[in-house]
Amino acid sequence: MHINTHTYYSLRYGTLSPEELAQQAASKGVRVMVLTDINNSSGLFDFIKACRDQGITALAGIEFRQDHRLLYIGIARNNHGYMELNHFLSKHNLSCTKLPRKAPAFNHAYIIYPFGNIQPKELTENELVGIQPLQLRKLISSSFRYQQHKLVVWQPATFANETGFNLHRHLRAIDKNILLSQLTTEDTANSTDTLVSPEKIKQNYAQFPEIIKNTEELLKQCSFNFDFTAIRNKKTFTGSIYDDKKLLEKLTLDGMIYRYGKNNPLAKERVQKELHIINSLGFAAYFLITWDIIRYSMSRSFYHVGRGSGANSVVAYCLKITDVDPIKLNLYFERFLNPKRSTPPDFDIDYSWKEREEVLDYIFKRYGTQHTALLGAMSTFKGKSIIRELGKVYGLPKEEIDQMIDYPESSQDDQLKQKIHNIGGLMTDFPNLRTIHAGGILISEKPITCYTALDLPPKGFPTTQWDMYVAEDIGFEKLDILSQRGIGHIKDCTRIVLQNKGIDIDIHQVEKFMEDKQVQKQLQDAETNGCFYIESPAMRGLLKKLKCSNYLTLVAASSIIRPGVARSGMMREYIQRFNNPHNIPYLHPVMKEQLEETYGVMVYQEDVLKVCHHFAGLDLADADVLRRAMSGKYRSKKEFQRIVDKFFSNCKQKGYPDKITHEVWRQIESFAGYSFSKAHSASYAVESFQSLYLKAHYPLEFMVAVINNFGGFYHTWVYVNEARRQGACIHQPCVNNSFYTTSITQKDIYIGFIHIQNLESKFAKRIETERQQSGDYKTLDDFMKRTGAGRENMVILIRTGALRFTNKGKSELLWEMHLLLSPQKKNHLHQRLFELPRKNYTLPQLARSKVEDAYDEIELIGFPITLSYFDLLETNFRGGLKATELIKHTGKRVRMIGQLVCIKYVRTVRQQMMHFATFIDMDGNFYDTTHFPSSLQAYPFKGYGMYLILGRITEEFGFASIEVEKMAKMPIIPDPRGR
Template sequence: MYLNCKTYFSYRYGTFSTEELVKEGVEAGATALALTNINNTADMWDFYEHCTSAGIKPLLGAEIRNGDELLYILIAKNNAGTLTINRFLTRHLQEAQPFPQRAVISPDAFVIYPLGSIDPIELKDHELIGVQPAEVTRLFSMHTASYPTKFVIRQPVTFKNKKGYNLHRILRAVDKNIILSKQTDEHRASPNETIFPPSYLLHAFKQYPQIVTNTLRIIDACSYQVDFREDKNKKVFTSSANDDRILLEKLALDGMRNRFGDHNKEAEERVRKELQIIDKLSFNAYFLITWDVIRYAQSRGFFYVGRGSGANSIVAYCLQITDVNPIDLDLYFERFLNPYRASPPDFDIDFSWQDRDEVIDYIFKRYGRDHVALLGMFSTFQYNAILRELAKVFGLPKDEVDAISANPDAILNEDQIQRYILFYGSMLQNFPNHLSIHPGGMLISEEPIYQYTALEMPPKGFATTQIDMFGAEKVGLYKLDILSQRGLGHIKEAIKLVRQNKNITIDIHDVERLKKDEKVAEQIRKADTIGCFYIESPAMRQLLKKLRCDDYITLVAASSIIRPGVAQSGMMRQYIYRFHHPNDFEYLHPKMKELLEETYGVMVYQEDVIKVAHHFAGLDMGEADVLRRAMSGKYRGRKEFERIRDKFFLNCKEFGYSDDLTKEVWRQIESFGGYSFSKAHSASFAVESYQSLFLKTYYPMEFMVAVINNFGGFYSTELYFHELKRTGAHVHAPCVNNSDELTDIHGNEVYIGFIHIKSLEKESVLHILEERSRHGKYAQLQDFIQRTDIGPEQLNILIRVGALRFTGKNKKELLWEANFLQKRVRKHASGSSSLFPAKPFQFKLPELHHTALEDALDEIELLGFPLCHVFDLVDADTSLYINAKQVPEHLGGQVDILCYYITEKPVRTIKGQLMYFGTFIDSNGDWVDTVHFPDKAIKQRLTGKGFYHIRGKVVEEFGVYSVEVEWIEKKGFKGI
């Protein structure tokens, strides 16, 4: 009966969640439902599972539309039908072609056309006509008896009731970007698209029993065989599963001898143990595919970091998928794989942002476009965006839209409208809004990927699934994460620059040597880590100092306890205290000491959740892993999670633990689990941090240029140029004769790249560089204008930023001459160098003065920062203030310090009040850290870049000093 049901995955149209649709069907007495979302099969498998659990027969399909025009409904007869529907959707969605008026599709799927859209005589065996109850009267004039098997009941289901209909109308207005009063019938569904009871439908068609019979026949004809427990990933890498086992064993043992030598019994025992479990769980192909991706990356000279739970594996270490030695770090093997685990381990492979797309392209070509896809995810409606969208739909003026967005409790001119906005906005919260792309997930399936999902083609140009990670895992597909990050770009670029600038080749993969380097250890102790991956933020630098970190193990711990969950639970401070006072605390319980002695009784890693849940609370390994996944947001089975939580407390009671003890252990699990890393994950990050640290320690100029050229890091470009100057580099403004698109280094001389000049067009830059490459450097202003034919606005930008200072003339002279020359020379310019260049014009100008302050102001406007010492510009006497190095001398006392703003971090207190942590530099370039408590933060806000006179009390925690701000005043620039 219900052959045309939609959920909210009919984006900006449907109003049911998948579970709510099935629940509504149960309450109405339906025995079967067909899911037919608009051009979409995103929640197909959730629907299938919910229906099966509820005792309703699921039918799987899609509603095909071109814009607002309904063409037909597709319903799969069987598994081959789901594949053909998904393939049909994919072909038209990826090619951005309109769907055909007649469905060209195999007989494994039924095609149901709206009444009146096609003559019954034209229908093929698998094609039908759907009739709505409201359309029954139209049948009187049709010869239905001549086509007894071709008509079926089609009751569309889009919303539950009047409120649902109103929400649907709002969604359609949002989609069309119109106000409700402009909406037409074509834009929206009919108000009767609800689940009527079966008795109502039977009564509506009482004069046409054959149509009822046809409908039931169609329902009976549909059947699917789906085993969610079966792994759907590519099953073999070679020609057979046995060959995979043999190849993986050979590669792992060869890699073990390379990593550990020929006589390491412990390593060999662990390798063989892992290989047995990998084979038993049928994950050989998964490891070999990951190894194959790494092998390709190595052949192309790409830098990468392998992390995720797979980094717990010694086999992964031996295959060079990761550089994390699980024996050295005592990594918890069961976090990687255990006999209870149904899904493969996570392999997160980070590549440089410049290399990632080529790796993805290789995977598509290596394993076939019918079997590979990027993983989709759903962008959802969230509170602030909802308020703005709904305010526009209801036609509120912009000032009222801004008011309701800033303060939803504000009293608007139309109180009733405000109530509508807030009411329907709450209904819309977390609705899917549109398909997005998972940050790195890829699927490689054994069967064609269309068996499980349709694919779309986002602007990035790689096929992307309509299902998300949870839908993929439900059906038995598990992702391989191919990620990108700027930190690897820093490393790759720095090594290239060192080779070019110093003719030195660096083996950055000799991580064991880097860990033992004393200069690198000193660099960590000083927290001199600006530009280094994951350890450059103010909070991380403070933590390194508090832990007196100078070794790999401590850095691994720091990478995890800096995460919000550990910090917010209060356990980060506990860890630091216990680190400094190892004999001055008590463990919660002897069992907790046994499990967490390495981390002083603090749960720091995801593995700790598994250990505590299994060994302390008696959960089996599978349940412990579900708990860990649920805490990290990677599990959607709420009922299963609640069952495990109840078992946790019940087991603890049976073990005789006090209620207070059990509650505290659970609190610690719950408070940090959602943000914690696996230990292997932290260890992988720490490896990359060491690589960055080594380059920064020994080749600081090249490293900082590499950071600048990769546009990645915690801080602004200004700070990285500040750090570059502190290394002794001579940083020059852009120059048309010496600069390239990116920043260059030659010896100690650095020329800022054209890319940093605001409003300078890329086309202009490329033309300047191409002309210079072909015909040599520019001789003077007239030569530059004649050869580049550059427009006046672009030329003025280059002059003001100092890019033509090689002429020996100041900016005012150049601007005056440029105005004349562009009118005179461009009449005869060919846009390139001529055989006999014109003799340059000579000008007699009055003396035009230009000051260093004017240069600095031009640089601030065009580059975002000045190239001079920034404190030369402050309108204040710097001698009246103490500097950062003097702060410890005033512990407990009040200080006045003049600072330049770098960044701030807002946080909420336990009471929900807003406070800030500030980061500044003083006139010597040294760091000043400030704390702005709520009472001061409200009255005296930081207002972004500039100079601040800060007065406050000096405080200290674990050897790290900061200033608790009592009063601030912003200082201006000289001459402004």
Template sequence: MYINCKTYFSFRYGTLGTRELVSLAADLGLKTLGLTNINSTADVWDFVDYCRSEGIKPIVGTEIRNGDQFCYLLIAKNEQGLAEINKFLSIYLMVKEPFPIRSDRFENVLVIYEFESILPEDLHPNELIGIQTTDLNRFAMLEPYRHPSKYIVRHPVTFKDKASYNLHKLLRAIDKNTVWTKLRAEELAGKHEMFVPESDLMVKFRQFPYIITNTLHMMEGCGIETPLHTDKNKKHYTSSKEDDRILLEKLAIEGLQYRYGNSPMAEKRLFKELKIIDEMNFNAYFLIVWDVIRYAQNRQFYYVGRGSGANSIVAYCLRITDVDPIKLDLYFERFLNPHRTSPPDFDIDFSWKDRDEVIDYIFKRYGKDHVSLLGMYSTFQRKATIRELGKVFGLPKEEIDNLIRLKGIPLDEDKIQKAIFKYGVMMENMPNHLSIHPGGILISEKPIYHYTVNELPPKMFATAQIDMFLSEKVGLFKLDILSQRGLGHIKETIRLVKQNQGVHIDIHQVEKFMMDEKVNNNIRKADTIGCFYIESPAMRQLLTKLRCSDYITLVAASSIIRPGVAQSGMMKEYIERFHDPEKVVYLHPKMKELLEETYGVMVYQEDVIKVAHHFAGLDMGEADILRRAMSGKYRGHEKFYNIRDKFFSNCKSFGYDDRVTAEVWRQIESFGGYSFSKAHSASFAVESYQSLYLKTYFPREFMVAVINNFGGFYKTEFYFHELKRTGANINLPCVNKSEYLTNILESDVYVGFIHVEKLEKELCNRILNERQMNGPYAGLEDFIHRVVPGPEQLNLLIRVGAFSFTGFGKKELLWKANFLVSRNKHKDSFGLFKEEPAEFELPRFTDYPLEDAIDEIEILGFCVSTNLFKLCDDEGLGTIFSSEIPKYKGKVVELLGQLVTIKDVRTIHKDLMAFGTFLDQQGNWLDTVHFPNSLKKYPFQGSGIYRLRGTVIEDFGVFNLSVQTMKKAGIRDKKFKPVG
């Protein structure tokens, strides 16, 4: 009887969770249940799964609505019917057009209309009319016996009880962006839309037994038999599984020669992996990823293959990754093994500029009906929920802000506040709207509509209504096509080097970079600003503490910097053991053999596998199950307990002392919860080496590339600072030399127009196009005549120094510009003949250099022509420089520093403290520590220059200033020291 149920995937309408809906039905003893969310089939596979586990037959479909207007229900007779529904929804949702009032013709779908919306004699064979209990009085008056086969029971279920109905009203008010008291009846569900015992429903329809019979017959004829957790992915890259196996083997053997030459060890491992890949039907998956990589290579796109896929020698030989799994002792079973129940995936990073083209290729190569971006769901969270509920209750913004700060403690006498917190808790984690997974792509064998509806978010690629958990449940593996700006840095640097110096760089010579002493010396010095993953203050300090100057140590650093390792205290433990390895005590000689590289610390997830396999004798697949269990998956699962028992049993048979075995198990439990994938760290380290090689040998081009990709740990102004340190001559934007992005002309760098705040892109395009067609601008008047800028835009260009080539000061140029623009208002600027320049005598102006600096800060956001410290009204008396700090260990010193970045943290007592990063007057970096008492007395006051006083502290060769007092310096009078 219940064929029209909704969950909270009817966004801002339904109130029931999917499992909650099925549980309520099971409690009522229902044997059949239908899910029909509004214009969505998002949670169909969870619904099917939960129904089957409760012994309930699932029926699936959707409720079609145009806004608040109910159109009809679509109920799938079978899997093909669900595919028809999903395709129908996709067609209209993708183009964002209203659904037809009369449905399309379907072959495997029943269409159920609202009572009185259509005459029964006008129905097609697959169409019916749904009667609600609220329709019965009117229905009895309309000669219902004329078409008895056309009516069924439609009793919607939208909420559980009265409180849920109130929540429904609030959700509708949020959706309508109105106060709840202004909602109209047609915008709300009926109050009766909740479960009642099925017998009660039958009693209400006892006058019309044929309607009950029709309903039962309809429910008997509909269902969904699709098996879950079975492979639904594209099955073959070629024409058959065998052809896939042959092609993958051929490509892998060719890659083996490229990567290793003649290596029996590598060859043995390659064929072992190929056998597992074939047995687990992953040939096509590897070949599809190889095909995407081949396309990227042909387009000269830079990429990094990372994640657990880097554990595979096949992936390495196919050039999907640049991580050598033999060199790093990586286990293939971490990626793929017969025990693994959830699908593994490759993570492929591309430049943010190239990623969309790669995705477009996948859609075109494998067909738009078989490809979809993976969806995910934005959910209601506490602050946003309180804000939304506050608005629908009509509260002013100030009171809402106070409620958010109250953190769940309403005022005793305030009913509205109590209601907001009550319903806020009910709403928390409810899905709010469809979003896009950061990189997941699905490629299915059958049309994708068998599993999901596609929508079209702003990225303009079809996006599935299902998320990664549902895709995994139904049996679709994702391929992650991700973007990161670090690869944009690399690509842009290579382009600039070729353009500026005529040098071609093979960025894939990573082994060569790892052996380069200059590169390794820069890692040792932590001269890594701009380099992917190794430029943050915390990472630069860690590199210094580890005296890092090689790939293996960099891989370890990339792992132990992760929050879990650092917060557990194991990062500090690792550093201490690194500095004093002789004091490391190993539980057993076998543990020393396995963990000597990491000083007895299980830094990586692969370490857990290594110990479980080599120490405890578990096979590789079981060891990976244990690794996954320790990270939170499978804990409490029967499979986990079986493996744990085998671990202890094997250790006893090997003759280990019970205390040793128990301690090894404890360490696995302790480390496994926060350890990081070594393959992942190794992939990061490869890209770090590529970036650092470019920074070492082509520093000017590299820093310009970082600036032009707008990506990194720091603000743009600090990358311009690093660019200055390379010796580059940085020029302000110039109408004759600058491009839209920052560019290099021989030894000069010109700031790009993109950095001029409020400068319109359309004007930039006019400037550049006109200059390319007709040559450089002779002067201000020539520029005005050819480009015809508006006065505000022209003044911006003058103030930022874009006409300094004319030899006139800004004030003269501004005076002249306003005269010329004013004159042009009264005549045609595009006359047939160019007029002679107007002659007039300008008044004398006094120039102040700091005025220019302030203009730059206002317009660019940073200073190019002047050292920022020259604007500071603190002369720096009694201060030292950052480079002198090591001489003052344990002593109190004062410094002047420009604030770069702040990292707030909580102590174990939940007090707020901070780590700061500054630049001193010489342009060197300075790191500071602000303990809770100091931070409370002397808080940060935004960007600018501070006088810092504190004690110099040292930790494994890293010197910081423990700040005792901090005062922000003011700005000089801009008319300080006039020129001329």
């Protein structure tokens, strides 16, 4: 008779997982129970599964609260009632309006009001009042004394015992952001809000049998039926399954001719096989919906990259969902979709960060807001955040909280701090906030509110209250509509090339790019600064070590750079075997048979499946569950452990030595969680080649595109340096030449106004708009009148050199600007009918140096343009060698001067800190350094700037770096103005 139970999805209130709630209920003999989490339906489907495991009838409901105050409890009479409750909550969430004090009329749901909040005459037929055992004594003097047919048993359940109540109190204090001692009884549940056996409930209400009867009748009239095996996505694209099948076939065959020509028997065979599986499993609409999204985005000239396991599909390739050729790469479709796969697949589609919102807007408008939603996610309490929250609850100062986090062992003798650690252990992994999945979107056959209430996060699109795991459990296959700046680089570059050189590039001619000799050389030389996914120091080093010049090697490199391969030690092993492919020591003949392409090293997710299937004898379904579990995409710990046990027992039966079995498992375990599918790596490699082609042939336009997208591994100044290295003439911002973003004409690159710190964006855009409408600015006075510039913006522009067209010095311009903006001469943003002549003032010549200009640029733009940091060095020494000469002097000690680009922080096996760093020399070329703990402790980094480095040149497979012995930060010429 529990009509009001909570799980920990009642955020910062409930203390029980759905599984724990069901187990507790079963132990008490409860046979039917309603889940009513506060203002959400996040946990319902986990709750249903857990109750079925315990033989309990699970019912659906929602507890509605406003500003922490309980208004009423909704209980669904059936699935329609659940939808009504979700729709009601969603309406208020999406419109950002408060819940009403009185519930609306529901056709298929009951409303339970708390005793004391409503009078009998206000109740409708489907509305009742819940009364708790402690409230029964008030019934005699209540207006409900003679209206007991409207009363039901109200025994809320929020925690299991006293420990749970204590945890609940801490959660409430965190939620309200107050000290634990400041909690009032109104802030928390009653200490008696636990699950109670049916016998105990009947005993508590023994004097009021009508209330017990009412409750039993209510529960009998409620049901919630759910089939977890059904597919929830939109079932058809055309309105007919048959028409979907025919349309998908036509589109695919048309695309096959585009991709493979008219006479490719292998492609025809593969297409027919895939179409048969797609149609038999009911996924034709899913493919067509994805195609429709791609069709729309291409009609808008949006670039996209289709990646993930969907790139295993030739059908997807023919539909232009991906640009990866599965036949060329020998990718098997079964990794994406197969008759044994128990979970639905998904497509990952990347768009430019500038265009993703428009694509989402199209999807919502095309398929309707009632049937479309972004996928939610759960942020949980973890590690340091728990200690920080609980420390605040006890009023500890920040310094003590930091001490607890950094040195947890020091807290063991402190009773309060030990208590915090104990409470923190109880709430670890509890849901804390509902957030948004990175890119997931659902398109449902039925209204989304059949399955969930909806939130409205800052993105502005309706979002489910449960996450990808629940979506998968209940039969949704999501689409991942993601954004990345790499696509923005590519699109903007092609636009700039068309404007600057009149060349229209077809960026989808990837096969041509892969065969381009200039592109191949650039890849082999690791000239990849700005190129998607392959520009980091680690990736540049890997490319050189693999002498990478082709697509297949780049595909492998895109995967082995991932943390899993590196952590298992197999990235280094792969490099060694790649460079010495003879006499490779395979762990077992099966490993050679399955992994010969990758020299016996697991590089892709598919390799995990191969090894588990062929080495350990797991079927592909179990192998895929294992792979998914290790990557965090499968939640059943029980099922996972069953497969792990099966892995080891199968290996035992096959007679493998334990040493080999455990080594294979170690590689799987350390690798699988961070690995890419081969198709995913191939998709990344395709985009990398697009970037490489543009950089190889249009390096200046490409770097401008990278700068304007504010994306990449490095800071903006690194890309400006790269443009200069490639032959560009870099100019300071100029009101007559610059635009809001950085621009290029031939080899002249003008830094955009957007890069000037503290310059008002509206004003910056006005400069560009006014110049385009009325021509170049003639004088300082002309500029100020036409733009309505104020004092602060003018000072910034003058100091950055943006008004140098006047041929006046900065000091003179500042004097003139102040005179023009004097209180008697207010500046107005409009044209005057008659212009009065200005008085001319003669000012003395005021000396100014380039060093001062450089410091202005550093302060206002972030890096110098007039001079480089090398020009600002107090010493004339520029290093014993250039970066390009290091490889010729392996083993020698060298002194180098370098500007620090970035640092990678790493801990050794002894948990000591070491660094890998990247510098540029005076020619703008990268070189890399290694700082072992002993050197780092004696000669630590002291922020960004210029460094003198003494070290020995080392080389590994053609990649040179410097093992640092000593290092010192170099002084630069100070600002003459004494700033």
